Amino acid sequence: MHDEGTSSRPPEIIDAGPAVLRRWRAADLEAACEAVLASLEHLRPWMPWAADFSRASQAEFLAGSERDWESGVAYDYALLVDGAIAGSAGLMACIGPGGLEIGYWVHQAYTRRGLATAASAALTEQAFALPGIDRVQIVHDKMNVASGGVPRKLGFREIGPRLLQERPPGGTGMGVAWEVTRGEWRREWLHAAR
Numbered sequence: 001m002h003d004e005g006t007s008s009r010p011p012e013i014i015d016a017g018p019a020v021l022r023r024w025r026a027a028d029l030e031a032a033c034e035a036v037l038a039s040l041e042h043l044r045p046w047m048p049w050a051a052d053f054s055r056a057s058q059a060e061f062l063a064g065s066e067r068d069w070e071s072g073v074a075y076d077y078a079l080l081v082d083g084a085i086a087g088s089a090g091l092m093a094c095i096g097p098g099g100l101e102i103g104y105w106v107h108q109a110y111t112r113r114g115l116a117t118a119a120s121a122a123l124t125e126q127a128f129a130l131p132g133i134d135r136v137q138i139v140h141d142k143m144n145v146a147s148g149g150v151p152r153k154l155g156f157r158e159i160g161p162r163l164l165q166e167r168p169p170g171g172t173g174m175g176v177a178w179e180v181t182r183g184e185w186r187r188e189w190l191h192a193a194r
């Protein structure tokens with residue numbers, strides 16, 4: 001996934017039904033900080049980076065996203081609803097060859113509207129459109145019931161425990177991994193999420 005043409009990367013803008021996924025830009029700094037600060041209470045238990053969140057750490061995230069996009073390490077998107085930042089979702093090349101992992105968080109005021117599910121369905125679809133990708137995973141702390149609802153709804157299979165790189169403050173550090181393969185993925189899930 002380097003620079004052998006546009007098809008080796010997902011699109012910069014993805015229609016995810018109730019939301020649009022748009023590649024993060026440096027210019028999103030203020031709006032992104034507002035969204036995170038309004039959601040801190042709900043992010044802190046599960047997102048280790050939320051503990052010492054600051055404008056500077058968000059600027060670092062945005063700069064890192066740009067580098068990761070270029071190198072193919074990760075494709076991070078702002079989740080937009082009517083132009084407002086309603087969360088973040090992305091594909092990460094951290095599970096070995098042929099696989100991508102999805103990560104997400106949703107603004108506290110936008111939860112339980114199917115946004116994480118819709119974003120994950122759209123990202124799964126895009127992952128399988130990339131050359132050489134044949135499995136997509138979602139991993140969450142075993143205590144994070146809300147996060148587990150997303151892969152379950154999309155027909156991912158639970159494939160077992162996974163030690164997380166970092167223990168989130170609200171969790172145990174032991175994760176649950178879910179996977180869908182290219183052969184198992186059905187377009188109906190994309191529509192079910194809309």
Ligand SMILES: CC(C)(COP(=O)(O)OP(=O)(O)OC[C@H]1O[C@@H](n2cnc3c(N)ncnc32)[C@H](O)[C@@H]1OP(=O)(O)O)[C@@H](O)C(=O)NCCC(=O)NCCS
Nearest residue numbers: 046104105106111112113114115116117140146147149150
């Ligand atoms: C986890 C999170 C991303 C879910 O986002 P969301 O957009 O609200 O999720 P969806 O509306 O797509 O919900 C999908 C399913 O997940 C489950 N779910 C979502 N939120 C839930 C909650 N608070 N409690 C129990 N189940 C929940 C449900 O099964 C839901 O389906 P339903 O609404 O039809 O019952 C959001 O709660 C969040 O940002 N949490 C904090 C950060 C985080 O945990 N990120 C993931 C780290 S692995």
